[in-house]
Amino acid sequence: MKSSLKLALGLASAITASTAVSNVAHAEDLTLCWAAWDPANALVELSKDFTKETGIGMKFEFVPWTNYADRFLNELNSHGKLCDLIIGDSQWIGGAAENGHYVKLNDFFDKEKISMDDFVPATVVGYSEWPKNTPNYWALPAMGDVVGWTYRKDWFSKPELQKEFKEKYGWDLGPPTTFDQLKQIAEFFQKRQIDGKTVYGASIYTERGSEGITMGAMDVLYSYGFQYENPKKPYEMEGFVNSDKAVKGLEFYKALYDCCTPPGASNSYMGEGVDAFKSGQVAMHMNFTFTWPGLQKDENVGGDKIGYFVNPKGPDGDQFAQLGGQGISVVSYSDKQEAALKYIKWFANKDVQAKWWSLGGYSCLNAVVKDPKFPASQPYAQAFLDSMAIVKDFWAEPSYAPLLQASQKRFHDYVVAGQGSAKDALDGLVKDWTQVFQDDGKL
Amino acid sequence: MLNRTADNVARATPEPLAKKIRGISDKGLAWLFISPTILLLLAINIFPLIWAIYLSFTNYRANRPNEVVKNLGFANYQRILGDQDIWIAMQTTAHFVFWTILLQTLIGFTLAWLIDRKFRGHAFWTTLILVPMMLSPAVVGNFWRFLYEPQIGLFSYVISFVSGIPPTSIQMLSNVSLAPWSIIIVDTWMWTPYVMLICLAGLRSIPEYIYEAAEVDRASNWRQFWSITLPMALPFIMLAVLFRGIENFKMFDMVNLLTGGGPGSTTEVASITLKRQAFESWRTGYSSAFAIILFVAVFGLANIYVKALNKVKQR
Numbered sequence: 001m002k003s004s005l006k007l008a009l010g011l012a013s014a015i016t017a018s019t020a021v022s023n024v025a026h027a028e029d030l031t032l033c034w035a036a037w038d039p040a041n042a043l044v045e046l047s048k049d050f051t052k053e054t055g056i057g058m059k060f061e062f063v064p065w066t067n068y069a070d071r072f073l074n075e076l077n078s079h080g081k082l083c084d085l086i087i088g089d090s091q092w093i094g095g096a097a098e099n100g101h102y103v104k105l106n107d108f109f110d111k112e113k114i115s116m117d118d119f120v121p122a123t124v125v126g127y128s129e130w131p132k133n134t135p136n137y138w139a140l141p142a143m144g145d146v147v148g149w150t151y152r153k154d155w156f157s158k159p160e161l162q163k164e165f166k167e168k169y170g171w172d173l174g175p176p177t178t179f180d181q182l183k184q185i186a187e188f189f190q191k192r193q194i195d196g197k198t199v200y201g202a203s204i205y206t207e208r209g210s211e212g213i214t215m216g217a218m219d220v221l222y223s224y225g226f227q228y229e230n231p232k233k234p235y236e237m238e239g240f241v242n243s244d245k246a247v248k249g250l251e252f253y254k255a256l257y258d259c260c261t262p263p264g265a266s267n268s269y270m271g272e273g274v275d276a277f278k279s280g281q282v283a284m285h286m287n288f289t290f291t292w293p294g295l296q297k298d299e300n301v302g303g304d305k306i307g308y309f310v311n312p313k314g315p316d317g318d319q320f321a322q323l324g325g326q327g328i329s330v331v332s333y334s335d336k337q338e339a340a341l342k343y344i345k346w347f348a349n350k351d352v353q354a355k356w357w358s359l360g361g362y363s364c365l366n367a368v369v370k371d372p373k374f375p376a377s378q379p380y381a382q383a384f385l386d387s388m389a390i391v392k393d394f395w396a397e398p399s400y401a402p403l404l405q406a407s408q409k410r411f412h413d414y415v416v417a418g419q420g421s422a423k424d425a426l427d428g429l430v431k432d433w434t435q436v437f438q439d440d441g442k443l
Numbered sequence: 444m445l446n447r448t449a450d451n452v453a454r455a456t457p458e459p460l461a462k463k464i465r466g467i468s469d470k471g472l473a474w475l476f477i478s479p480t481i482l483l484l485l486a487i488n489i490f491p492l493i494w495a496i497y498l499s500f501t502n503y504r505a506n507r508p509n510e511v512v513k514n515l516g517f518a519n520y521q522r523i524l525g526d527q528d529i530w531i532a533m534q535t536t537a538h539f540v541f542w543t544i545l546l547q548t549l550i551g552f553t554l555a556w557l558i559d560r561k562f563r564g565h566a567f568w569t570t571l572i573l574v575p576m577m578l579s580p581a582v583v584g585n586f587w588r589f590l591y592e593p594q595i596g597l598f599s600y601v602i603s604f605v606s607g608i609p610p611t612s613i614q615m616l617s618n619v620s621l622a623p624w625s626i627i628i629v630d631t632w633m634w635t636p637y638v639m640l641i642c643l644a645g646l647r648s649i650p651e652y653i654y655e656a657a658e659v660d661r662a663s664n665w666r667q668f669w670s671i672t673l674p675m676a677l678p679f680i681m682l683a684v685l686f687r688g689i690e691n692f693k694m695f696d697m698v699n700l701l702t703g704g705g706p707g708s709t710t711e712v713a714s715i716t717l718k719r720q721a722f723e724s725w726r727t728g729y730s731s732a733f734a735i736i737l738f739v740a741v742f743g744l745a746n747i748y749v750k751a752l753n754k755v756k757q758r
Binding site: 070073077079095099100208209262263264265266267398401402405409412413414416417418419439 | 502505506507508509528592593594611612614616617619702703704705706707708709719722723724725726
């Protein structure tokens, strides 16, 4: 009896001890939350070096883009402890800072000698600062991204098409530098037979559910003269959001949608755009630059067949592009903030950033992107650099979600459904946004 | 003798269980048994409803837990009832409910009437017709989205084959006029079997002797249909309409999967608007008020309808 008791006690102790040991081994594991996309896979690869260096294991929670905001904003709002580190969208920064979801990083940056001057200025403003243009940092710029364009270099270089195009439009077929040129090229390719297949002009963002059509339309509107507010009087939008120039920009976006997109492309965003380009349906393709490494490697449309260009200029020569990308933040509800900060310190390192770029991530560190070898490092590197120099972003206010929903509705109603005029849509947008800021007590 | 038997029966009857458990009456025991269910009901149904009613009078936003919650009185309700977009969403919902119910009832009843003829192989056809309603709405939504695809979709090719219109011109989900009908078609395809099943139960419940008596009276088939079949199956048809009406009033999944409310706001039914306000714009107070308005509307309409149904049954 005694020996059986001893055996039982021994077994129980062994089980308890092994569980405890296993808990200790995983106690410092960090969970990083992000969207499920190609750069996330690159980050998994990159993070193995962090584990090697520090012994801290990394777990990842990746959610598809369509549910990304819902899932992680719910997690943050409910003060969940799932994520120790989060790569949150640029527009979340206001809400996350004001609601205390992110740890403020100023003291940590000072202590670790991490300077925001070492990062591309647009990414610091876009991904790290709240309020904007003030030295209050809530994230480290992690993944630079911006809307740009790809085109079918192989189609553009066909002599018969070049000749026909020149005769029709009077200029050489090549990457467009203005939106008018872009539309002419799109019209030229629309419903054209190439290699026995009907092709179309361009794939642009038209998605209704999350943020698609806003990202696409804004990409054009900025260069046409759209402004979010009176630069001298914050939140004054009348005459800026719905200026004549902005109306012209929205009319252009609708005209581009009507004339030159593939049939049924009424709800198209990043994935649909990539599919349209990869399947050889379109001559040009609007998308965030994160898609470029994957397209470059594609057997059917990549390599020598693909080219890249920066978002074209508007009628007055203004040229802007919609900012994408994200910063990495420490979640204030995490119990492992110290380890999470270690990760941020490691991630800010120049060598790590260089490897990040080589694996397919877009570094925001000046030392990487301003390296003389950088433009030649990838076929799309120069277009990425040029695009990052002209970025503008959507509202990053705590109320960005209702602001975004309003623009999604107004733009889709006009561009895709053809309801009302561009002026009606932008007037309606001023009304909706004014209501949001009134609700916030900012007006 | 009788008294003795009664005494024996009385003695043999077990005492109420409650008497064996000290201090608990029969009523108390009954409450003890049903209390878990009642607590569960209070926790997952009644409490959220009361909480939603409370929130509907405030400016509460779930994504700003630290913000001071202000009492707005009826401001949310006033704003909703004066919001043109909400009324457009309600009209879209009404259009969707009306046409789906009409088509499903007409086709469902016709199918039930045909199946009730008991022709050869009717059991096989019944099973086949029931397949769509056994599928998950997520599956149905996704595969119909492919069927409607203008470049590769089978639906577009069939219509093109019949009409001669190029398939790429048949943009069911992108065209403002066609998009609402694309959802109506899918919902009708999926849920007509359900209506058929209820109607079939109604038709099978009509006693055969009534038809025999009508035959004796030399009533024509047409007369038998209008005077016997339809009136006697009517309560079942009305029940099917009630179920489908309630379901379609709060339709979300199919619309979300097929069009997401687009193009523009053409197919944005009330439930999609509610979801956008509640979980995308995070206007929790406002969306609670909208949910209460929808609840009252469905509850009120369903009550009126049930009264009408009872009247028909009593005839």
